[in-house]
Amino acid sequence: MRLVLVGPPGAGKGTQADFLAAHLSVPKISTGDIFRANVSQGTPLGLEAKRYMDSGGLVPDEVTINMVRERLAETDAADGFLLDGFPRTVPQAVALDKMLADNGTSLDLVLELVVDNDEVIRRLAGRRTCHTCKRIWHIEFDPPTYNGSCDNCGGELYQRDDDKPETVAERLRVYARDTSPLVDHYAAQGKLVGIDATGPVEDVTERAIDALRSYSA
Numbered sequence: 001m002r003l004v005l006v007g008p009p010g011a012g013k014g015t016q017a018d019f020l021a022a023h024l025s026v027p028k029i030s031t032g033d034i035f036r037a038n039v040s041q042g043t044p045l046g047l048e049a050k051r052y053m054d055s056g057g058l059v060p061d062e063v064t065i066n067m068v069r070e071r072l073a074e075t076d077a078a079d080g081f082l083l084d085g086f087p088r089t090v091p092q093a094v095a096l097d098k099m100l101a102d103n104g105t106s107l108d109l110v111l112e113l114v115v116d117n118d119e120v121i122r123r124l125a126g127r128r129t130c131h132t133c134k135r136i137w138h139i140e141f142d143p144p145t146y147n148g149s150c151d152n153c154g155g156e157l158y159q160r161d162d163d164k165p166e167t168v169a170e171r172l173r174v175y176a177r178d179t180s181p182l183v184d185h186y187a188a189q190g191k192l193v194g195i196d197a198t199g200p201v202e203d204v205t206e207r208a209i210d211a212l213r214s215y216s217a
């Protein structure tokens with residue numbers, strides 16, 4: 001099965017991607033992993049991407065698309081894959097459609113993890129990270145015994161910039177701007193399935209697996 005997973009920051013996409021890829025016996029292909037692999041192996045695409053990242057710029061679509069194309073050409077992805085973090089925009093989705101069509105295949109399904117903005121803010125803005133051991137706590141869902149210090153090591157807890165409510169709100173704005181059109185793109189192809197991604201992780205996985213089952217039935 002050829003699958004794309006989309007969802008806002010804080011939707012638990014990485015965790016679900018791991019479970020679903022294992023369930024389907026397909027490789028999980030995340031852009032983060034591909035980037036790190038290309039950069040650490042010093043491939044031409046990796047070096048090019050690194051130049052952009054080092055200068056604080058965004059890696060252009062073309063570089064990302066070429067990395068994904070090379071990764072999808074590897075043998076383990078021949079019969080299926082789960083893409084996590086790609087495509088992120090409509091031009092990337094169009095490029096993906098084309099590279100699959102060139103190989104005589106196409107995507108089977110796009111799973112969208114649906115979580116409303118208030119829930120995302122509650123999940124991310126409640127996170128506190130330990131200065132010393134880096135463990136992540138949550139003031140509501142996984143609180144330490146004493147406010148402000150780590151049960152593990154006694155270290156001081158702080159809120160990472162990424163988890164500040166204003167940063168989370170900005171990430172959600174970017175997601176809505178770039179990804180809503182992507183969702184529409186796949187809905188128009190009849191490939192989009194939305195999954196309620198609130199509640200316990202296992203429940204979300206179960207909903208996703210149900211959706212995949214009714215698709216293949």
Ligand SMILES: [Zn+2]
Pocket residue numbers: 130131132133134135150151152153154155
């Ligand atoms: Zn700690």
